[in-house]
Amino acid sequence: MTRSTALRVSNVSLSYGAKRALDDVSFALGRGRFCALLGPNGAGKSTLFSLLTRLLVTREGRIEVAGFDLARNPRAALARIGVVFQQPTLDLDTTVMRNMRYFAALHGMAGRGATARIDAALDRLNMRERADEKVRALIGGHRRRMEIARALIHAPEVLLLDEPTVGLDTAARRSITAHVHDLAAEGLTVLWATHLVDEIEPSDDVVVLNRGRVLKQASAAEIAGEGDLIDAFIEMTGGNDEAAA
Amino acid sequence: MNAWTIALYAIVLREAMRFLQNRGRFLSALVRPLVWLVIFAAGFRAALGLSITPPYQTYITYEVYIVPGLCTMIQLFNGMQSSLSLVYDQEMGSMRLLLTSPRPRWWLLFCKLMAGVAVSLLQVYAFLGIAALMGIRMPAMGYVHVLPALVLSGLMLGALGLLISSTIRQIENFAGVMNFVIFPMFFLSTALYPLWKMAEASRLLRDICAANPFTHAVELIRFALYAQFNGWALLLVGTGAVLFFLPALLGYDPARGLMRRKG
Numbered sequence: 001m002t003r004s005t006a007l008r009v010s011n012v013s014l015s016y017g018a019k020r021a022l023d024d025v026s027f028a029l030g031r032g033r034f035c036a037l038l039g040p041n042g043a044g045k046s047t048l049f050s051l052l053t054r055l056l057v058t059r060e061g062r063i064e065v066a067g068f069d070l071a072r073n074p075r076a077a078l079a080r081i082g083v084v085f086q087q088p089t090l091d092l093d094t095t096v097m098r099n100m101r102y103f104a105a106l107h108g109m110a111g112r113g114a115t116a117r118i119d120a121a122l123d124r125l126n127m128r129e130r131a132d133e134k135v136r137a138l139i140g141g142h143r144r145r146m147e148i149a150r151a152l153i154h155a156p157e158v159l160l161l162d163e164p165t166v167g168l169d170t171a172a173r174r175s176i177t178a179h180v181h182d183l184a185a186e187g188l189t190v191l192w193a194t195h196l197v198d199e200i201e202p203s204d205d206v207v208v209l210n211r212g213r214v215l216k217q218a219s220a221a222e223i224a225g226e227g228d229l230i231d232a233f234i235e236m237t238g239g240n241d242e243a244a245a
Numbered sequence: 246m247n248a249w250t251i252a253l254y255a256i257v258l259r260e261a262m263r264f265l266q267n268r269g270r271f272l273s274a275l276v277r278p279l280v281w282l283v284i285f286a287a288g289f290r291a292a293l294g295l296s297i298t299p300p301y302q303t304y305i306t307y308e309v310y311i312v313p314g315l316c317t318m319i320q321l322f323n324g325m326q327s328s329l330s331l332v333y334d335q336e337m338g339s340m341r342l343l344l345t346s347p348r349p350r351w352w353l354l355f356c357k358l359m360a361g362v363a364v365s366l367l368q369v370y371a372f373l374g375i376a377a378l379m380g381i382r383m384p385a386m387g388y389v390h391v392l393p394a395l396v397l398s399g400l401m402l403g404a405l406g407l408l409i410s411s412t413i414r415q416i417e418n419f420a421g422v423m424n425f426v427i428f429p430m431f432f433l434s435t436a437l438y439p440l441w442k443m444a445e446a447s448r449l450l451r452d453i454c455a456a457n458p459f460t461h462a463v464e465l466i467r468f469a470l471y472a473q474f475n476g477w478a479l480l481l482v483g484t485g486a487v488l489f490f491l492p493a494l495l496g497y498d499p500a501r502g503l504m505r506r507k508g
Binding site for chain 2: 053054055056057074076078079081083085087088089090091094101102103105106108109110
């Protein structure tokens, strides 16, 4: 793994009984890149995220985060990952700040040091003024931004987001997508799972996953070629989804 | 504090706050044993004669006899409630947040157990306080000595809940736990009647009661409330805690447990 590679997935496979959920998946993410993991529903994106976050493990293949093998050195690898799960993971009846403090403590941070990091993370997502609000009072887009801010508290090198715009309206979707692209521009490595092509910019890297297999890894512009990305995606996956914007 | 104890403190604080904010849960946790103490015990007082057996040194009323059993019942229900909240957390996703933190998984689950124990301590001491106001008082030092006993029995019953939660896929399946775990454990124990009394009815039932780990948690607490030490109960409750916790860890092992089955 070179210093410029933040995340490397090599020959990863996983089966649920007879069903092959992931089949020899390999790709690599350069530091500071925004990479969309693009695949139709049921492609294996969430399964791959479970493996990347060690909620599942497999004996087939290897995952390295910032040079740390997830199987051999899980704690060092997990410490360098920030995660936003598809399903919200918030305590609705406590404040934004309490949610943030709880997460910081799970990563071993407390006191003034934690407060400074939390403030900085909330600032990055323009959420600081909502620190004392109860999460239940926040609209969907703000909850998502809070979850992204929370995932940044421990200064991860890789940010994983599993379909983070599910259930959001168009404006919130656009805002979240722009925020995370900005984070990548600041140097954070981002893996963004989606089946919505309009969340991807031409300069983004794209890994196309379908039926548990990687069909292609290239920039969005390269995959789109002369046409547009939606057509290329549908052609590659055989229209295996309502795919798109 | 180091990173491990910071995580422990945060997890315990979160559970305690959630419990204290939920007044309905606090109330029902207190009403249940108080109903047993006030109504059931009053009815049984005349029917059930109790001889002097350790740790008691004089004749006692039935209300006094069942207080340790009710303390343990609070912890049993709390252990199952914690288990229920774990299943809920799995469904709601917050368990993912916990399990992806960079601490060993056994430690994270132990923190969850300790959080459940902390909540049960709040309930038990509130119950003992109300019992004292009703005139059912223990020796002053008993309230201190019972603390480590409650921690250990809380760990054992919490570990049992953790084990159950690692085998339950959906929250709807939880009703079965009431029928097949809570009721048999409680009634086949020394919580409501001593072993010798059970032996008069059935030798087999007495043996089942003697083998029930809940019985030993009750006796550990009973002796501790009278500032006495029951080594046998301590050994069995400690062993029970370990024996429940280890398979629960396997249930939460990412290579073979719950998350794999849930996909």
